[in-house]
Amino acid sequence: MSSPPATAPVRRRPRMRWAAALRGTQDLLLRKGMGVLLLLCLLMQLACFLAGLHAHAQGEPVLGWAIAGMVPGLLAAVLGLLMLFHGRRQIQRAYDQLEEAIDALPASVEIFDAEDRLVAYNRKLIEIYPHMWGAFDRGASFAEMARASAFSGGVPEARGREEAWLAERLAQRGQQVEPLLQRVHDNKWLRIHEQRTASGGIVGVRMDVSDLVQEQQRLAASQAHLQAVILAARNAIITLDTDGHMLEVNPACEALFGYTAGELQGAHLSMVLDASERGEARLQPQLLLGRQHEMNGRHRGGIGLALQLNVAEVKTATTHLFVCIIADFTERKRQELRLRHANELLARQTTTDGLTRVGNRRLFDELLRQGWQRSQQHAQPLSLLLLDIDHFKQYNDCHGHVAGDDCLRRVASLLQSCVNEAVLCRYGGEEFAVLLENVDATEARQVAQRCLDSLRLAAIPHGASPLRGGVTLSIGHATRVAQPGEDGGLLVELADAALYAAKRNGRARLVSDSRCA
Numbered sequence: 001m002s003s004p005p006a007t008a009p010v011r012r013r014p015r016m017r018w019a020a021a022l023r024g025t026q027d028l029l030l031r032k033g034m035g036v037l038l039l040l041c042l043l044m045q046l047a048c049f050l051a052g053l054h055a056h057a058q059g060e061p062v063l064g065w066a067i068a069g070m071v072p073g074l075l076a077a078v079l080g081l082l083m084l085f086h087g088r089r090q091i092q093r094a095y096d097q098l099e100e101a102i103d104a105l106p107a108s109v110e111i112f113d114a115e116d117r118l119v120a121y122n123r124k125l126i127e128i129y130p131h132m133w134g135a136f137d138r139g140a141s142f143a144e145m146a147r148a149s150a151f152s153g154g155v156p157e158a159r160g161r162e163e164a165w166l167a168e169r170l171a172q173r174g175q176q177v178e179p180l181l182q183r184v185h186d187n188k189w190l191r192i193h194e195q196r197t198a199s200g201g202i203v204g205v206r207m208d209v210s211d212l213v214q215e216q217q218r219l220a221a222s223q224a225h226l227q228a229v230i231l232a233a234r235n236a237i238i239t240l241d242t243d244g245h246m247l248e249v250n251p252a253c254e255a256l257f258g259y260t261a262g263e264l265q266g267a268h269l270s271m272v273l274d275a276s277e278r279g280e281a282r283l284q285p286q287l288l289l290g291r292q293h294e295m296n297g298r299h300r301g302g303i304g305l306a307l308q309l310n311v312a313e314v315k316t317a318t319t320h321l322f323v324c325i326i327a328d329f330t331e332r333k334r335q336e337l338r339l340r341h342a343n344e345l346l347a348r349q350t351t352t353d354g355l356t357r358v359g360n361r362r363l364f365d366e367l368l369r370q371g372w373q374r375s376q377q378h379a380q381p382l383s384l385l386l387l388d389i390d391h392f393k394q395y396n397d398c399h400g401h402v403a404g405d406d407c408l409r410r411v412a413s414l415l416q417s418c419v420n421e422a423v424l425c426r427y428g429g430e431e432f433a434v435l436l437e438n439v440d441a442t443e444a445r446q447v448a449q450r451c452l453d454s455l456r457l458a459a460i461p462h463g464a465s466p467l468r469g470g471v472t473l474s475i476g477h478a479t480r481v482a483q484p485g486e487d488g489g490l491l492v493e494l495a496d497a498a499l500y501a502a503k504r505n506g507r508a509r510l511v512s513d514s515r516c517a
């Protein structure tokens with residue numbers, strides 16, 4: 001028999017009805033023992049009676065038979081009592097074992113009769129409701145016990161509305177399809193199963209599910225926290241199934257792509273992201289795992305988006321999905337592009353001649369440095385043409401400075417078309433220069449000749465030139481493979497000397513450095 005808690009007064013609990021079956025066995029044994037005993041008594045008394053009759057007929061005394069017949073009867077009675085005693089002990093042992101087992105259950109068990117009065121309960125019920133110890137009397141009504149529990153503060157949800165709570169509780173009593181979840185003292189939670197029996201009573205089982213409920217509460221709090229983060233996130237967050245169909249999207253995602261959540265849910269990720277640049281017909285989330293991807297996307301209105309994509313996999317025993325976080329860096333990319341263009345413009349401006357739009361002296365110096373270096377590294381020829389307009393002072397004097405500027409622009413344009421991919425630079429005043437990398441002397445002379453011819457064909461009028469046929473050029477040419485210990489200035493000196501020779505020899509001509517083959 002289980003003992004009550006140390007703090008509670010010692011009371012004997014009502015006998016349990018579940019021993020009724022054992023009691024039936026006890027009755028059976030009792031009836032059998034008594035029956036056997038009675039039969040023996042009857043047989044012995046019949047034998048004594050017959051023997052007594054026979055003795056009486058023979059004129060013998062009958063008292064001895066009467067006494068003799070009582071002895072086996074007494075023995076049978078003693079045997080019957082022993083059987084009864086033994087049977088009762090066995091039944092008591094079985095009853096105690098059953099009660100111990102029910103007391104050892106982790107759940108409380110309580111049985112009410114058809115009038116909803118307490119018939120039996122186990123120790124766990126007292127542990128769950130220690131403040132109700134005195135109320136668990138056999139025959140106590142459920143309604144009274146529930147009332148006592150509510151008004152003694154044992155049911156937090158009933159506080160301040162005890163009568164209403166009691167009415168609801170009694171209305172539900174024995175009707176619930178689902179188990180009832182009830183909070184009791186010390187923030188404990190019970191799951192209460194109540195089942196009607198065939199005889200109209202109620203069997204109740206109360207399980208302490210505090211751990212489970214607290215875990216659920218923690219989980220719910222964590223989910224609420226996560227949900228708040230997702231809702232407030234500035235990045236688009238999408239959950240995807242394994243094929244890439246969108247399951248859930250956050251408000252940032254709706255704003256980014258211009259679709260409502262309802263329109264996006266069920267659609268494939270490829271609806272908003274461009275799979276073609278990855279060479280895929282449809283984006284597969286599995287293939288996006290592992291690193292950040294930069295991809296183009298589309299707003300509903302057709303505006304292109306520059307996006308950064310990170311995908312994570314969620315795989316549990318029951319779930320397999322992907323979470324996709326998308327950052328929009330369209331504006332940043334636009335700014336980067338604007339900045340790059342501005343830098344390129346600035347770079348062009350610092351290396352472009354303001355008047356003629358060809359390269360300036362700074363660019364020429366840099367190209368010479370690089371070209372000379374490459375010539376030395378690869379032992380390749382580097383050719384330089386210095387092109388100077390003849391009698392340009394007279395041109396200015398004759399046509400004016402503004403016309404002189406126009407003339408410089410026109411000559412620059414003609415020369416640029418003659419040097420193909422090479423960069424034409426304004427070396428200074430009315431002098432231009434062009435570097436021809438990996439171009440030998442013969443080819444360089446051909447380029448120079450094209451320049452002379454082009455200018456001659458253009459026939460730009462020069463009202464004050466002593467030479468006939470309009471504006472002309474003098475070209476000095478030098479070609480050299482850079483040698484260790486030399487610098488690019490040497491090439492300029494050689495070309496300049498050749499130019500000087502061209503001027504001296506009558507202008508409107510090409511003179512090559514004498515060391516050119």
Ligand SMILES: Nc1nc2c(ncn2[C@@H]2O[C@H](COP(=O)(O)OP(=O)(O)OP(=O)(O)O)[C@@H](O)[C@H]2O)c(=O)[nH]1
Nearest residue numbers: 389390391392393394396401402404405429430503
């Ligand atoms: N209009 C204009 N004239 C320029 C510019 N830069 C230099 N000049 C002129 O170019 C002329 C160069 O004169 P010179 O160095 O004597 O050479 P040249 O008259 O061409 O004679 P040769 O070179 O010996 O044939 C000068 O009169 C400069 O003022 C410019 O940007 N615009």
